[in-house]
Amino acid sequence: MYSEKVMEHFMHPRNVGEIPDADGVGTVGNPVCGDLMTMYIKVKDDKLADIKFKTFGCGAAIATSSMTTELATGKTLEEAMKITRADVAKNLGGLPPIKMHCSNLAADALHEAIKDYKKKKESKK
């Protein structure tokens, strides 16, 4: 059902964990629906210096979380905001159609974390 790449990221997810002093945090999904993910980011010179995630969900939810962190690390905030669900799925060698929507939320979580960072920065001014 899943591509080899999805299974590889599911078995060996990159960047799992939390960042206690994160610059931004984004959470999307709902455990009632079966998927919940939180992204933590550290920002340095307008770039994503570190990303960590925690995910409750199916294999696709875990693999897309992992892939998103891999795609976004080192990118500028502007570049990272342009990463789409489709980019994540493509880099994983595709996802089953039914998983494209419900379990492919990691890019959204990342965008939420970046927005959270920007909001915090604004309020500090």
Added chain:
Amino acid sequence: MDNGAGMPLDSRVFEAMKPYFFEDYGNPSSSHSFGNSARNAIAASREKVAQLVAAEKPQEVIFTSGGTESNNLAIKGVAYRNREKGNHIITTAIEHISVINICKFLQKQGFEVSYVPVDKQGVVDLEKLEAAINDRTILISVMYANGEIGTIQPIREIGKVAHENQVYFHVDAVAAAGKVPINVKEENIDLLSISSNDMYGPKGVGALYIKKGTKVQPIIQGGGQERGLRSGTENIPGIVGMGKAAEIAKRKMEAEGKRLTRLRNKLIKGVLDKIDYSFLNGHPTERLPSNANLRFSYIEGESLILGLDMYGVQVSSGSACTSKTLEPSHVLLAIGLAHEEAHGSLVFTMGKQNSEEDVDYVLEVLPDVVKRLRALSPLTPKEIVR
């Protein structure tokens, strides 16, 4: 350990079926000797299936294309034939999807259906069931055992209530037949659905027991085979295979039931002992010998399935993510689980190919799979990630 999804054909069953593809390919409706041989084969199978459920007469067994058709014939057949008596049907919240969808279909045609709730262990509430009966009630349909949570229903008592109220009693025994002893007479059953492939028989064949005198209207019209109740040329190899499967199941039931019960109990106890925040779904004792349904807090079922699959263990889940509808199992919701609890449930269905070593192996690898997924989950409380 996913025998609930499909069971392998018993090689003895296949051997019994073989001659009926090439040598004995007669049509039982023919008058010549080829037809005779087919007729005899069907009669012998009917006898074996009748014996499996302790039917009084073999003629009370009608062969169908499987459990779903048996449920259709039983429920629609009784509903259509007894409409002048009433239009009310009672069933439960945890029935197989075929029963639920048949009832929904009948509701669109003006029938009324009551879905009686079950308790936390999945047992039908007898008082509520009795209270749901009214003077228009024509049928009560309750499954013998639930294939997902394993719970076995108090069939005899439900049948007694049905008969005290002059209501027909249908039992979907697809998950139970061949695994636990069934006695249609003692358990007050009027109609009983059985499937062949849930007892190591071929797919595409099943049976419906219809007690003599029960008023049922056929749902398939045609050449009048199966006493007019199920037209269509008989699936002779399938029927022969089902007969053989029934014969073997009856012979092995007691010993295999004991063996599987022991394995099941070892699996359940082992998991509950080794893994914190794990729970058993369904009834602790009144359950199918083959079934263990276990729930793990903070993690999701499909990722558990994938994680176990990496170790070569195949199981299934009540999780929405493994279904086509993206809804968690209606059975798990009916026993009172929250959506997120239903998502984290695993179904182990053991069969004859499973040994104690398999159970030991699951108990060896499962704690690590659970631990790894909990470490990934934002729902896991910090104190239990170790």
